[in-house]
Amino acid sequence: MSSAKPSSTVEASLTALAVSLRGVTKVYDTGVMALGPLDLAVRKGEFISLLGPSGCGKSTALRLIAGLSQASSGTVRVSRHEGEVQIGHIRQGHGIGFVFQEPTLMPWSSVRENVRLPLKLGGIAKAEGRARADAALASVGLADFADAFPRELSGGMKMRVSLARALVTDPDILLMDEPFAALDEITRFRLNNDLLALWRSLGKTVIFVTHSVFESVYLSQRVVVMTARPGRIQADIRIETVEPRGEEFRTSAAYSDYCRRVSAALAPSYSGQSTL
Amino acid sequence: MNAQAPVPAKPSGAQSAVRFVLPIIVFAAGLAVWELVVRIREIPPYVLPAPSAIFLTLIKDWAVLSQSLAATLLTTLEGFVAASIGGIALALLFNQSKWVEYSLFPYAVVLQVTPVIAIAPLLLIYLEQQTAVVVCAFIVAFFPVLSNTTLGLNSVDRNLAGLFQLYGASKPQTLRFLKLPAALPYILGGLRIAGGLSLIGAVVAEIAAGTAGAGSGLAYRIAESGYRLNIPRMFAALLLLSLAGIVIYGVLALISHLVLRRWHESALGKEN
Numbered sequence: 001m002s003s004a005k006p007s008s009t010v011e012a013s014l015t016a017l018a019v020s021l022r023g024v025t026k027v028y029d030t031g032v033m034a035l036g037p038l039d040l041a042v043r044k045g046e047f048i049s050l051l052g053p054s055g056c057g058k059s060t061a062l063r064l065i066a067g068l069s070q071a072s073s074g075t076v077r078v079s080r081h082e083g084e085v086q087i088g089h090i091r092q093g094h095g096i097g098f099v100f101q102e103p104t105l106m107p108w109s110s111v112r113e114n115v116r117l118p119l120k121l122g123g124i125a126k127a128e129g130r131a132r133a134d135a136a137l138a139s140v141g142l143a144d145f146a147d148a149f150p151r152e153l154s155g156g157m158k159m160r161v162s163l164a165r166a167l168v169t170d171p172d173i174l175l176m177d178e179p180f181a182a183l184d185e186i187t188r189f190r191l192n193n194d195l196l197a198l199w200r201s202l203g204k205t206v207i208f209v210t211h212s213v214f215e216s217v218y219l220s221q222r223v224v225v226m227t228a229r230p231g232r233i234q235a236d237i238r239i240e241t242v243e244p245r246g247e248e249f250r251t252s253a254a255y256s257d258y259c260r261r262v263s264a265a266l267a268p269s270y271s272g273q274s275t276l
Numbered sequence: 277m278n279a280q281a282p283v284p285a286k287p288s289g290a291q292s293a294v295r296f297v298l299p300i301i302v303f304a305a306g307l308a309v310w311e312l313v314v315r316i317r318e319i320p321p322y323v324l325p326a327p328s329a330i331f332l333t334l335i336k337d338w339a340v341l342s343q344s345l346a347a348t349l350l351t352t353l354e355g356f357v358a359a360s361i362g363g364i365a366l367a368l369l370f371n372q373s374k375w376v377e378y379s380l381f382p383y384a385v386v387l388q389v390t391p392v393i394a395i396a397p398l399l400l401i402y403l404e405q406q407t408a409v410v411v412c413a414f415i416v417a418f419f420p421v422l423s424n425t426t427l428g429l430n431s432v433d434r435n436l437a438g439l440f441q442l443y444g445a446s447k448p449q450t451l452r453f454l455k456l457p458a459a460l461p462y463i464l465g466g467l468r469i470a471g472g473l474s475l476i477g478a479v480v481a482e483i484a485a486g487t488a489g490a491g492s493g494l495a496y497r498i499a500e501s502g503y504r505l506n507i508p509r510m511f512a513a514l515l516l517l518s519l520a521g522i523v524i525y526g527v528l529a530l531i532s533h534l535v536l537r538r539w540h541e542s543a544l545g546k547e548n
Contacts, residue, residue, distance in 0.1 A: 068438045098442055104435040107539045108457045120453070121443040149539055169443075 017079060018044045018173055018205035019065055024074035025230070026060050033230040035060045037074060040224065040233065044079070044172070047199055047206040049216035051262065052226030052234075053269045058209045059101075061231070062175050065207065066098050078173065097166030097204075099176040103158035105150040105165075111137065112146040115165045122169070136164040139198065156187040163195070173205045180215070192219055193246070200244055213266065217258045218250055225262060228269040235265035325508040330515065333508040341497065341509075345516050348478055348493035351406075352524070355413020355474040360467055362414065363421025371429045371455070372447075388419040392477055396484035409481040409493075416477030417470040424466030428459025461540050464532040471524040479517065494520075 025036035035057030042048055050058040063069040064076050078095065105114045112133050119129040137143055140160040150158055159179060166174060180188045196219060199206055210216050216223045217239055225235040239258055241249055249255050307327045313319070314326040321329050334341065366384070370377035392412050399408040432455055440450050482495035494513045501509040536542060 063438075066438075066442055068441060096442065098439065100435045100439075102435060104433065104439060106436065106454070106457065108460070117439075117453070118443045121440065121445045121449055151539060 016044045017077075018042050018046070019079070019207065020075075020077045021061070021064070022075045022077075024061070024064060024071045024076060026057065026064065026069070027072040035064075035229075035231050038232060042205060042207060044205055045203050046222065047208065047220045048222040048224055049208045049210055049220040050224050050226060051210055051213065051216045051266065052231055053228050053266075054211060055229050056226045056269070057229060057231035058226055059177050062098075062177050062207065062209050065173075066096055066175055068098075095172050097169060097171040097174045099159075099162050099166045099174070099179045101178040101181055103150070103155075103162045105158060105161060107150050109149075110146065111142065111148050111150065111153070111161050114150065114161055115168050117165060118169045132168055133164075136168040137161070139167065140164045140194065154187075155183055156191060159183065159191060160194075163198075167198070167202070171204065173207070176206065176208045178209055178211065181211070188215070189250075195219065196245060213259050213262050217255060217262055218245070223258075223262050225265040226269075234269065235262075237262055237265065322505045322507050325511055329508050330511040334512040334515065337509055337512060341494070341513060341516060344492060344494045344497045344513065345520065348475075348482065348495065348517070349520060351409050351413055351478040351482070351493060352475045352520075354410045355417055355477055356471055358410065358414040359417035359421055359470050359474060363418045363466065363470070364425050364463065366418075367422050367425035367429060368451075370426055384419060384422055387415055392416050393480050393484065396481045399481070400485055405485055409478060409485060412481030412484075413474040413477035416480070417474035420469040420473065421463070421466040424462045424469075425459055428462025429455050431462065432458045461532075461536055461542060464528075464535060468525065468528045468532060471528045472521055475517070475521050475524060 019040070019042040021038050021040040023037045023039065025038070026034045028034055038057075038061060040061070050061060052058050060069065064071050065078060067078075105111075106117070109117075112130060115133040115136055116129040119132060120126075124132075134143065134146055137146055140163050142157060142160050142164065145153065145157065145161075150161070153161065162179070166176075180191050183191065192215065195206075198204075206220075208216070208219060221239055223235075223237045223239060224233055225237065226232065227234045237258070241252075241254055311326050311328060314324060325333070366380070370381065392415055395415065396408070396412050399411055402408075403411060436454060436458075437450075440454050445453070478493065479495040482493040483499055486496040486499040494517050497513045498510050498517075501507070501513065532542075
């Protein structure tokens with residue numbers, strides 16, 4: 001799969017980049033090398049998936065992009081409203097929304113207050129914050145649940161709240177760390193469709209970490225397959241199909257063909273190695 | 277485990293009524309046996325007073341006992357408030373600075389493991405009596421508040437902490453909107469323990485002060501009545517102390533329930 005990287009580098013020079021990683025590595029305090037060296041370029045408005053075996057560092061890569069963790073070497077560049085800046089030198093977060101694997105809601109606050117949190121921390125007035133939180137909730141179909149408490153919601157609804165919270169600051173980049181992994185398949189399919197609809201209407205850059213081949217192919221324009229730890233790029237596969245995608249894509253021959261290709265790219269990381 | 281119960285559960289109302297009524301029946305039966313034994317065997321009141329005699333003493337001596345009760349409750353309250361504020365403040369300080377924690381935590385443990393009954397006589401030498409009694413209540417009660425609050429502040433969800441970091445939350449914001457709410461169930465648990473313990477601390481100190489020859493609290497009444505072989509009054513004072521302990525626990529448990537009922541597992545019905 002050596003053809004993948006040069007082509008994305010060419011594109012990188014033609015169109016604006018949202019995120020670029022150059023030679024990024026992450027070594028934990030224990031001496032374990034978790035990631036890299038990793039080179040990755042994500043165009044503005046692109047929907048890409050990072051796919052790989054557990055422990056390959058895909059979540060670590062996401063945390064590096066979010067600035068929640070610092071790279072051991074290499075550069076992480078994230079483009080924002082103000083232009084390109086180095087992570088760590090400015091107050092973070094306003095250009096980035098993050099959705100964790102768990103809903104990560106504050107159980108002591110109502111749904112509306114949970115969604116308003118990023119605005120509250122950013123010093124935005126309460127009335128405006130509430131209005132924007134309600135709008136974000138409406139965009140994920142939860143307008144009627146603003147006053148509920150997280151424990152009163154189902155797993156899928158909690159995940160929607162988490163998504164609304166990530167969208168409330170109107171970020172350019174949405175980072176999602178296996179957000180639907182804990183949900184049942186039917187709920188996951190519905191959320192996949194809703195996420196695609198949101199992505200089309202809002203035009204955000206989405207970096208989606210998953211360990212599901214099917215989910216990655218269904219959602220993204222590009223599937224970046226990573227190797228086992230330390231994670232590097234194994235393959236970079238472009239998914240081209242008729243847009244907008246819908247349920248008919250999920251059952252099409254093209255879809256199963258892409259799934260086969262992605263699975264084949266993933267195979268070296270689970271066959272022949274006994275580390276996991 | 278719940279899934280293994282195929283028999284439809286009894287209505288919870290009836291069940292809670294049974295839980296409430298059964299101890300009362302046991303209590304009444306115990307009192308009846310006690311009363312009968314004392315009457316049939318004609319045990320003199322200075323050996324073992326009958327429940328009726330204790331109750332009559334409670335009414336007869338109410339003027340003295342109620343004053344002592346008020347004195348003990350005031351001491352308990354002062355010790356409790358001091359322990360709550362001190363314990364929470366120290367835990368917050370520990371949370372802000374590891375250096376402070378490492379420097380001071382061992383002394384908090386020393387204070388906790390040294391029996392207060394052994395410290396009380398010393399405190400009574402160096403401090404004014406009322407102050408010494410309050411300090412004893414504080415010493416006994418403050419450790420559970422400190423350790424529970426510390427535990428709570430360290431139990432913040434890692435991803436939520438990451439979220440606050442991502443959105444550039446300041447330290448005061450993180451404390452106010454994340455750490456304190458997350459620690460609240462732990463803090464309330466600590467306060468619930470501290471309420472009962474500050475009563476114990478107050479009583480221990482009063483007994484120590486009583487042997488020094490002065491005092492006005494319920495524990496002092498118990499010691500004094502013991503010297504005078506006024507056993508019914510000892511029992512009456514003891515009864516009041518128990519009731520005070522139960523009320524303190526009940527009030528704190530109620531506050532905890534009211535504060536947490538909308539979100540915390542401990543305050544939700546089991547069916548949820």
